[in-house]
Amino acid sequence: MLESLFILFCLFSSGFCIESNNITASLVIKDPDTIVSSGNIYRLGFFSPANTTNRYLGIWNYVSAMSIIWVANRDNPLKDSSGIVTISEDGDIVLINGKKEIFWSSNATSSPMNTSARLLDNGNLVLQDISNGRTIWESFGHPTDAFIPKLKLNDNPGTGERVLLTSWRSPQDPDFGSFTAGLQALNIPQIFIWNGSHPHWRSGPWNGQSLNGVTDMYAIYLDGYSVTKQDDGTVSFMQDYYGKILMKIILKSNGSFVQTMWNVRRRVWxxxxxxxxxxxxxxxKCGPFGNCNLRNSPMCSCLKGYEPKNKEEWDKGNWSGGCVRKTLLQCDRNNNSTDKNKAEVFWKITNVKVPDFMDVSTGIEAVECEGLCLRNCSCIAYSHDHGIGCMFWNRSLIDVRQFPIGGLVLHVRVAYSELDNQKDIRVIVIVPVTIGLVIVFIGIFFTWRWMAKRKGTKRKGRILTNEVGKSYISDSSGVVLRDDIDEPSLDELPLFSFQMLETATFQFDVTNLLGKGGFGPVYKGKLASGKEIAVKRLSTASGQGLQEFMNEVVLISKLQHRNLVRLLGCCVEKGEKMLIYEYMQNRSLDVSLFDRSQNILDWRQRFNIIEGIGRGLLYLHRDSRLRIIHRDLKPSNILLDEDWCPKISDFGMARIFGGNQNQADTGRVVGTYGYMAPEYAMGGRFSEKSDVFSFGVLVLEIVSGRKNTSFYNDELSLGLLGYSWKLWNEYNTVVYYEK
Known part of the structure; x- marks a missing residue:
């Protein structure tokens, strides 16, 4: 059946599919014929870019003819459709026209006479010796602009040999462009994009799991990136993507990397x-010793202890000249200086893509880095990464930028006077401000006492402590407020006015009601800009309160992941407490699973949803800066976007764990029965295992199409978990129930 479908597809496509993935001296490809890899993943044949009739030999994904990942004759196009691909007499792959003129050749050295070419399922075209199967030449050794799984970007610092990507000249012309990309393995591996010979973009150093300057890279077991070193000194960077989803990273003609994945449902990248x-x-961007931060205005600033090299140009927005040191370091002073006994200090800057040109000392603890840098007069900064060790900088600090989250901590060496002056300024400012605040607070205190006596409404507060040791202040109303100045405040989020949200939801009209939860109702809204939003409104009848509201603001504002719902802002006006999220077109998972009026999710969608939830949980438990236990994982708290990508929501019950904390106890068990782990529901003990238990229940519901509670009061009466266990013991599988 599959073979028949394949043949029909070939007949109705442009050209004919040869029933082989090989090219031999006797089996040639003529334009517009193609060959397809054995797993029907990649195709080799002829194509013409948009707005041109030039013909090129290329490889593209089987699902999409315009997803070109390799071009043979990129700088020597055929002008007609007479192209032929075959094996030459000396064993090379050659592209010739109708006049037998060679337009491209593999130019394999020492090719045996008896060879054949094969297109593999990873997109690699290999030339092999038929007698022993040895690979003589491969397209992966000569890539064009595409980085795909299994392709290696190589660099040998000793010999200078590299495998690089090269951009197209334009979207219509695959000829060699001005941008190249590849691995630089000097000192520590990094990925670069070069514009000619000048660096255009840098990934930051590789720490064994991720690249420091790529905040969307999670971990080696998720994204599959790896760096290996061979005996001859060649260092390779490769991605062995763990999933079966088609993906590619293209170096565009404008010098940008763009990663795309094939959307099976919508059939788009x-x-x-x-x-x-x-x-x-x-x-x-900001020159030597400059720091770029988009949250600042202007975005460029000098590092501590430095000032603009050209103040006039800097003020005009030309930051390329960078900064220079304001005060000499002790090492640079005259030995007779009276200041020589005053030690230098380090200024700390967080969430940084560390500078280029670092020296590395592996196997050294973070506490040792500062002493090593201080003892070296040429050391101007240091940083530490557990996967790398100590990094030191002895020259200019180039390409420093700050992220909202992620990155490393950079310690910049400054003269002692830089902090001394700062301390003097602080004393001058802090003393009068403190005295003034004391006077103001005394006045407020006595005013409050006077008003309290008049109204007769004295209220006694008490201090509570939550499971992880944070302090709260609670009054008689039962509302719980955080008393922790280190936690983010509402000011860090965009604030929406009540009027704006009222207009967006048509006065919270019932027709815009998306659903109700323990927090309160959720409404669909549309801002004046046309952006669709979901407004979560705290209900006065809700069992949750300000504690859960603040908890969700604190957590979601600090978390960023493709499988976590995105918080756009909040509203605290007119006694209202509302959270504004990105709108999810396919609503929550429980609707798609259990609503009989909805379409049944196919198996691919169910697999992708399970996979996405797992990735989100892994981020919460392992890869985020905060270690989060969700505590209320269930289908109604999984939202689905227009592409059916799952996003975990509702962090009102979540808790933060300390770095060495594995378990906590609570006297207040929250969550949903049926999804709670037994030790949590009965003993109040929760940990990462609690979320894993809930995830297991969720997986069973997704696979079976039945609610966990749907077995109650029927003939089975075991519950979904009990029924699944019964089937397991009977060597059966969970039954998929049609709606």
């Missing part, structure tokens, strides 16, 4: 990552 992600990502 979805963009999942871009680099450079913003102007601060462009190499050396």
């Amino acid at each position: 979805d963009v999942t990552w871009i680099a450079p992600i913003d102007v601060c990502d462009v190499y050396e």
Whole structure:
């Protein structure tokens, strides 16, 4: 059946599919014929870019003819459709025209006479010796602009040999463009994009799991990136993507990396990552000793202890000249200086893509880095990464930028006077401000006492402590407020006015009601800009309160992941407490699973949803800066976007764990029965295992199409978990129930 479908597809497509993935001296490809890899993943044949009749030999994904990943004759196009691909007499792959003129050849050295070419399922075209199967030449050794799984970007610092990507000259012309990309393995591996010979973008150093300057890279077991070193000194960077989803990273003609994944349902390539992600990502945007931060205005500033090299140009927005040191370091002073006994200090800057040109000392603890840098007069900064060790900088600090989250901590060496002056200024400012605040608070205190006596409404507060040791203040109303100045405040989120949200939801009309939860109702809204939003409104009858509201603001504002719902802002006006989220077109998972009026999810969608929830949980438990236990994982708290991508929501019950904390106890068990782990429901003990238990129940519901509670009061009466266990013991599988 599959073979028949394949043949029909070939007949109705442009050209004919040869029933082989090989090219031999006797089996040639003539334009417009193609060959397809054995797993029907990649195709080799002829194509013409948009707005041109030139013909090129290329490889593309089987699902999409315009997803070209390799071009043979990119700088020597055929002018007609007479192209032929065959094996030459000396064993090379050659592209010739009708006049037998060679337009491209593999030019394999020492090719045996008896060879054949094969297109593999990973997109690699290999030339092999038929007698022993040895690979003589491969297209992966000569890539064009596409980085795909299994393709290696190589660099040998000793010999200078590299495998690089090269952009197209334009979207219509696959000829060699001005941008190249590849691995630089000097000192520590990094990925670069070069514009000619000048760096255009830098990934930051590889720490064994991820690249420091790529905040969307999670971990080696999720994204599959790896760096290996061979005996001859060649270092390779490769992605062995763990999933079966088609993906590719293309070096565009404008110098940007664009990663896309094939959307099976919509049959389009979805963009999942871009680099450079913003102007601060462009190499050396703020010059030497400059720091780029998009949250600042202007975005460029000098590092502590430095000032603009050209103040006039800097003020005009030309930051390329960078900064220079304001005060000499002790090492640079005259030995007779009276200041020589005053030690230098380090200024700390967080969430940084560390500078270029670092020296590395592996196997050293973080506490040792500062002493090593201080003892070396040429050391001007240091940083530490557990996967790398100590990094030191002895020259200019080039290409420094700050992220909202992620990155590393950079310690910049400054003269002692830089902090002394700062301390003097602080004393001058802090003393009068403190005295003034004391006077104001005394006045407020006595005013409050006077008003309290008049109204006769004295209220006694008490201090509570939550499971992880945070302090709260509670009054008689039962509302719980955080008393922790280190936690983010509402000011860090965009604030929406009540009138704006009222207009967006048509006065919270019932026709815009998406659903109700323990927090309160959720409404669909549309801003004046046309952006659709979901407004979560705290109900006065809700069992949840300000504690859960603040908890969700604190957590979601600090978390960023493709499988977590995105918080756009909040509203705290007119006694209202509302959270504004991105709108999810396919609503929550429980609707798609259990609503009989909805379409049944196919198996691919169910698999992708399970996979996405797992990735989100892994991020919460392992890869985020905060270690989060969700505590209320269930279908109604999984939202689905237009592409059916799952996003975990509702963090009102979530808790933060300390770095060495594995378990906590609570006297207040929250969540939904049926999804709670037994030790949590009965003993109040929760940990990562609690979420894993809930995830297991969720997986069974997704696979079976039945609610966990749907077995109650019927003939089975075991519950979904009990019924699944019964089937397991009977060597059966969970039954998929049609609606």
